[in-house]
Amino acid sequence: MIRRLLVANRGEIARRVFATCRRLGIETVAVHSDADARLPFVAEADHAVRLPGNAPADTYLRADLVIEAARRSGADAIHPGYGFLSENADFARAVEAAGITWVGPTPESIEAMGSKVEAKRLMREAGVPTLEAPEEPTEADLPLLVKASAGGGGRGMRVVRRLEELATEVAAAQAEAASAFGDGTVFVEPYIERGRHVEVQVVGNGRGRVLVLGERDCSVQRRHQKVVEEAPAPKLGGEVADALHDAARRAAEAISYRGAGTVEFLLDPDTQRFFFLEMNTRLQVEHPVTELVWDTDLVELQLHVAEAPQSTGTLGFSTSGGEPQRHAMEVRLYAEDGAYVPQSGRLVTFEVDHDVEFGLGGERGIRVDSGLASGDDVSTFYDAMLAKVVSWAPNREQAIRQLVRALRTARIHGVTTNRDQLVEILTDPVFVAGEMTTTWLESRPISAESPSDSRASVVAAALMLAADDAARRTVQQGVPAAWRNVVSQPQRTTFEGHEPVEWWGTRDGFVVDGVTVLEVSPTHARLEVDGVTTETRGHISSERPGAPREVWVDGPLLSARLREVPRFTDPADAVASGSLLAPMPGTVVAVKVEPGGEVAAGDPVLVLEAMKMQHTVTAPHDGTVIEINVEPGAQVASGEVLAVVEESVGG
Template identity: 45%
Template sequence: MTPMTSMTPAPGPASGPSGMFGTVLIANRGEIALRIIRTLRRLGVRSVAVYSDADADARHVREADVAVRLGGGYLDIDRILAAAAATGAQAVHPGYGFLAENPVFARRCAEAGLVFVGPPPEAIEAMGDKIRAKATVSAAGVPVVPGGAEPGDDLAEAAERVGFPALIKPSAGGGGKGMVLVRSAEELPEALESARRTAAAAFGDATLLIERFVEGPRHIEIQVMADVHGNVVHLGERECSLQRRHQKIVEEAPSPLLDAEARARMGAAAVEAARSVGYTGAGTVEFIVQGTTGDYYFMEMNTRLQVEHPVTELVTGLDLVELQLRVAAGEPLPLTQDEVRLHGHAVEARVYAEDPSRGFLPTGGRVLALREPADVRVDSSLAEGGTVGSDYDPMLSKVVAWGPDRASALRRLDGALAATTVLGVPTNIAFLRALVTHPEVVAGDLDTGLVERHLSALVPHGGVPDDVLAATALLLHHDRVPAEPADPWDVPDGWRLGEAAWTTWRLESRDGVREVGVRGLPAAGAEVRLPEGPEGRTTRARLAVDGDDLLVTLDGVRRRYAFARDGRGDTVWLGRDGDAWALTRHHLGDPGDRAGAGGTGDGVVRSPMPGTVLVVKVTQGEQVVEGQPLLVVEAMKMEHTVTAPLAGTVAELPVRAGQAVDMDAVLAVVRRDGES
């Protein structure tokens, strides 16, 4: 459908089928906006998308029935309400993130005569303040994490009461953003500074709380649904223990830890937590569970739909967005607690624009090629030709697999990730495959520290495989050499008497520059000299182009690759089995290894990611020691501290706080003492 982008489209119908809304505005973007559009389309409800200038060409803009430009961003309440009025929307679905848990927005919707598809603002306030939420649910008999702090408390004193290790959390936050684990009093001041900065930037509220950290915890959450008629049910649990820096990576339903009795007990506690604040709609009550004892403690309640809701949908057969809409329209829940049934097992993996080999720093770029599996559920905002920037969260898509049991669901998810290809934007897909096949994950022996403990084994460090080097060199050679030259002297490589000459291709990746020699015709069979060992290794290889794929036979093994070139044609992207590599062609005589991002041996400090300089901690001319923090760069609500690569003097400091920078942009230059 062609989206309308003016502010004066005709209003939609007053109501839809069976009393459902006729038009719903989605105050969000990306994969969640597309997910909501899908349900609205099935229900025959007109969808209205809103978009920022950065999202003008985004998929959710193209696929909605109507799209309205906001001009500013997704936090501009006035413009969102104006868009709803101009398009005749009766309801606003906030998705998750942005304004989804903002009680001011919920009230403004009501004042404008719009239905907010979510809980009452009073419930958002009660659960949005984690300090108040703990007191509320504790009074309702729900166990809470030991420790805490009252508003206005000195957090250093609260930390002493709670004891270490302790967890600092934004009171108004969610999704793990801003959470910092502190193991000693010495770590506390810097941790508080970072957590306050993140909380203020991400949630507009720098208030923090601190609580005892439960060692070896599992993160298990209960999905609840409540209507305006007093009915509250839970839809089972989700295991969300596979995390990194308190950010969920892989979620599943049901949890391999809980039996039916434990599920019923925790579900009942979640229902009581929802009742305690007069909750309506979809919500998630999150618990920290001690894996050895099974003791559980209320952690927080997210008053919205969760990123990981698809695993609940796959095991219950329910559309949670449809339930949200029907509850918001005043309908009673269509089922009782006894009618909730869980079937099989579902596992979800989050695909992020990030580079695990560089500390999971956010990435970006243009999507040159995209392939997503067809036999599992994929909630995705990706489109070939689209651009992934640093304006928003780095999550690109969710790959979700169902199976009759946990083992089959994990196998299907691994296969689906292997069939996922994103070229042009580095992603975490290879890391996800390593994680879902890790023996402890397969055994269900999970806790929130598992990923960090096994990070070195999960993150690929093997560099560019020989077959990828060979495939790239063969492709570049194929572009230059005709398949069947009419005259051997016409071959660009030239000929020696009796044999073709070698052509050396210099291929640069983030691991450095490697030289690969090719002699002969790739389509008919060529010799390839690979940079193995001190003298290299020579073997035979053959290349065929099959549409958007390359078929390369090397050492008797044929492999299939997706491939794409960047706009200049100098960089080739190859993808197979869920992994991707970018190799850039260099002509002989070009400089060798490119300076690595983040810092170099010559003192040039580069930005490790596209983003914004948040803090500059030094001044030009200042003496620094190796490893001293120089700047903090922020992208997608993630901070990265850039340090001095050597001891010396800050000779150049070309950036300032608030400045946007590209990946590999020069942030500072540190000169050793005595150097000019």
């Protein structure tokens, strides 16, 4: 029996495994980088071992350091979580060679499924339909998909629509995969434009017995990274579901699979044909939806199988599966802006109403799995996911409604998130109808409009700033904010992207046309508009004294960051025309040009890496590179001037 388990991972998945271990009475060990030292998963572990450094290649991808940490802490088992070393056969083999229980599939299974060519050969022999990659692609084979052999999450993945771009995209995918997973191997296969991503959860005992726990739909993706997952898959006929389950069972049996794994398929919604994509020989990020639908703790099953690797009988549970009990849906809440650019910084407030964390519940509810809490820092070194917010209910419609409410009422201050986009997705008619494909989200227009009645929240934010100014005064504290003996004009507060708010400070409080101001403080405002009272809560932050302030507001329909437009521009904040600013904090991976070089609009100038993703900074116009301010390996802050491109005369 496992006595003390080390999780070779971080954040949310480490906390998830620890939760099951606590319930089962198993001691826990965390390993952590310097950047993660103060995060909740470290505090919750019974023991913790530091991995010096921050970059994944120096910490969580160092198999030798992780095994040494297990030895030093007395751990007798290692759970890899997902990502990092979870699908590294050499790591699994080294763990077993050290006499430590490996909570995962055999190294042979990992290698069989990790080699995409070998995996497809095995699947063909097992009678599972596969997508065949052309050996020498031609125009007729386009579009193509470049994929990383190791890992997932959309990293190391590129769609190629022009043959001459293939070599460049392969090189970019290799670099990204090497950074994220420590393995730059990539492969190419046909790209199906309008497919559904459907995957099947399996658990095997390594001796030929396989439990199938239904399917999940993960078609809502952007940049090949899953955004929304649900179980069971909507609008999937019983015969197709049975065929998928059977194919997944055969796939797992073909390699005598041990532990929890996922067999992923691409389904053509028009023909209902499906093809094997890959098998993830680990726990999936989206495993909670299966747990909530089937009332099953998948981590507990992993531990059970690991403790009885020589069992020739049953798994210790039925392999018949049964029927799903309800519908579950998960969204990935990310620190990123509307253009999907990762964000970093202090997560000042992080509150999502929920019923359970990392566990099971009753007939309906909200589950939150997160590696962060209010006050924690979102670093640039790792994935930008803040939390998985999961809803479960007797049917899909109720699950959607619960999830929308949980997101709308959440308080998230300090970093920009994709929360509003998630609400838009969940309420989109295409999603509500269950007609999503893997390309739907990329082709769907991104709404730039705020809710029509968000004005109350913008007014509230302006008044919170005024109340904050009044509270900070050291003189005339009893005088109303912005008081004037002779009023000539209203005060005006402007936020980027919104119409100015005009207001007066009187003896009786604030006055705004069309709004009755009932109560205001630096952290909340209660306003009445057209006879309807609304409550808006907020948080005010500033990078430095005198800099434009930001108000993080949570109103009835608007939860956003509002950035104040200063009345006067500080000359120190001005930048030269043609300056290329860092869109996020990160590391300079490559500089593609030299000072004096000529570039065309859209040409790559630099490549930044942040949160294991690479981002190309391009020339804004035709011109000459007159300045390069960074070099490969440099750490840059968001908004930092990286280079300057002088526009061509007449350009």
